[in-house]
Amino acid sequence: MNAGKLLWVTVIFIFAAVIHDACAQGSSRLIIVDNGIANAAIYAPADIMADQTSGPSVRDLAAYLEKMSGAKIEIRTPDRMPQEFGGKIPILIGEFAAQLFGPIKKKSEYKQGWRYVVSQKGVGLYGESPEATSYAIYELLDRLGCRWYMPGEPGEVIPKVNTINLSYADISDVPRVIYRAIWYADNDFKRRNRLGGPYLSAGHALEMYLTYDAIGKQLLQQHPEWYAEINGKRAPSNRVCWANNDVAQAIADAVIRYFDTYKNAISASLSPDDGIVFCECAGCKALDAGDWFDVMNCNSMSDRFVHFANEIVDRVAKKYPDKLFGFYAYAQYTKAPVREKLRPNLVPVIAPILYCRAHSMTSDCPSRKELRKVVDGWAKAARMFGLYEYEYNLAEVSAPNPHITKQIEELSVYYSYPNFRFWQPETMANFESALPGLYLGIRMSWYNRADPNAILDEMYRNFYGPARDAMKKYWTVLDEAQTKSDEHAGCGFGYLRRFPPETLGAARKAIDDAL
Ligand SMILES: [Zn+2]
Ligand SMILES: [Zn+2]
Known part of the structure; x- marks a missing residue:
């Protein structure tokens, strides 16, 4: 055996001994x-x-x-x-x-x-x-x-x-979900739960590229015809005309200035300002595809919006081909377009403000079932999409609303789409009234394939200790108050149906047992 081979055998032997030890x-x-x-x-x-x-x-x-x-x-x-x-x-x-x-x-x-x-x-x-x-x-x-x-x-x-x-x-x-975020929590909590990732900008912003940007503001003053036509007049408002490519150019230029300033930003938002009044000019109406949208009792405006957004993206992409453009699928542009094709870097973020907040889209709820089609439409239309869910009962925030069933059923739908990549719900500082559903959303944004019931059972066991069974009962009673009543109001109007005395009594008993 030569010296080299002896050394090699010795190394193997030592390695094996360590493993053996x-x-x-x-x-x-x-x-x-x-x-x-x-x-x-x-x-x-x-x-x-x-x-x-x-x-x-x-x-x-x-x-x-x-x-x-x-x-x-x-x-x-x-x-x-x-x-x-x-x-x-x-x-x-x-x-x-x-x-x-x-x-x-x-x-x-x-x-x-x-x-x-x-x-x-x-x-x-x-x-x-x-x-x-x-x-x-x-x-x-x-x-x-x-x-x-x-x-x-x-x-x-x-x-x-x-x-x-x-x-x-x-x-x-x-991480499969590129950006994971909630609103109110300190940085320690967010970091420890591995929330974060590169920020997808999708807030109401579109017109503000002109009204807040110094150059845009000046241009808008010089071009009153850029304003939306509302009630037969083009007057200063928070809306611009989406049929006018000069407006698209001016917004694109402002977005480019934004990226020039914020070089690390991966995205800019093209979400229109909040509200439901839009340009009524013949040019804008002609951009609608005639796709009737029952929920808003009008034609869907998604095709006109995507047309306008594409015009902006094409112009920005000449300088910034890799940037993303987030926008809410919201108000009259909630449904996916039927004619326009989204540019790959346009990222719809579904904001289901128009739909029932008590039930899940896989239940028999007539309102929420419509959302299932909306989700499927955008998932097929976009390269990537996200969710801006309201993790509380939007118009009445005080009553406990654990949204357990809704989260279990709907998150499994979202995560069944490989291109679901952004989870950025609207949340309150409401851990005391929404803990199970809120935590489930946070946890599953990282562990997408985890069993949601196992996550919740671990939470009940860890967080409540000896009170776990009683607290599980408490949250289940309140969850069923939402999901099992034939009540779909997004505010407090339906609470007499949701919270009859026997339900409140069962919740009270569970808390007493926990204490
Ligand atoms: Zn118009
Ligand atoms: Zn419902």
């Missing part, structure tokens, strides 16, 4: 905390610590491992990857992890790919960007059972253990 100790695991003693240290580069997403994530990692076990895990921030780790198992973050474990395996156009590695060499938590690195960090805490059900300390559930084992794993992934 690990197996002999019980399993393929790293013991990062052993009976309250830290076996590991975190190594993070300075740029990771300085970033406003990954920095707090690394500090969270140390803080929650300590909260779980009592062991203080040190965060070390050397200038470069250390040659040795002082006898500790290294938990390597960002570039340090890439140096030991190799590059990220899955990548995305928005730098959202992340990798989680646990092997005999240590732990690697990293991503294509600081935000993606943060995803890997919370993957570790999630696997250990850490949960954040609502903002603030009362919302967190952190297991208590003496010893923390991590099973060997090598997971690379990219």
Whole structure:
């Protein structure tokens, strides 16, 4: 045997011995905390610590491992990857992890790919960007059972253990939902639940490119004919004429100025301003496709809107071919167009303000069933689409509204479309009145294929502890108050039907049992 071959055999033997030792100790695991003693240290580069997403994530990692076990895990921030780790198992973050474990395996156009590695060499938590690195960090805490059900300390559930084992794993992934967002919650809560991603702008904005932009404003003053014709007159209003390509050009120029200023923005919104009055000129009416829209008792305006939006996108795309253009499918332009084809970078975000909010689109509710067709229409018309659901009873926000059934049934519909890529509902600071459905939406925006009932059962068990059965009963009674009554009002008018004395009595009893 020559010397080279001997060395090779020796290396194999040592490697096998290490594996054998690990197996002999019980399993393929790293013991990062052993009976309250830290076996590991975190190594993070300075740029990771300085970033406003990954920095707090690394500090969270140390803080929650300590909260779980009592062991203080040190965060070390050397200038470069250390040659040795002082006898500790290294938990390597960002570039340090890439140096030991190799590059990220899955990548995305928005730098959202992340990798989680646990092997005999240590732990690697990293991503294509600081935000993606943060995803890997919370993957570790999630696997250990850490949960954040609502903002603030009362919302967190952190297991208590003496010893923390991590099973060997090598997971690379990219979030399927590109942007995941709710309205009112602090950044810690959002980051810990891996909400975020590149922002899809879809708010009411279209006319504001002219009315808020200095150059646009001036042009609008010079061209009163750009205003919408309403009641036979073109007068200053919040509407412009969508049949006029000079208006499309002026808006496109303003959007280009926006992207020139905000170079990192991935999108601009083309959603019209809120409201239901639009241009009544012959040119705009001629752009409608004659597709009657029962809900608004008029022709759908989606074809005229998509025509106008396409005109803008084509002009902006000459300079910015990769930017996205979000818009709400809303008001008279709720339905998918029947004639116009969307440019691939136009992203409809379904905002079902016109439909019943109590029932799901897979139920027999006559209003909500219509939404099922709307969703299917946009899913087929667009390269990607999103959802701007109202995660509360829009016109009456005080009564408990857990929207459990609606979320379970409808999220499975949305996630059945591979091009469903944006989840950005309108929410209140209403965790106390909407917790189950709200949490389910948050959780499934990350774990799209998870069993929603399993998510809820885990929440009841973790969050309510001994009161879990009673609280499940409480939320179920209130959910059925919405789903099982033949009442479709989006406000408080139907509450005598939704909340009869026996329902309120059952809810009261469940709370008493929980207490
Ligand atoms: Zn017009
Ligand atoms: Zn209904």
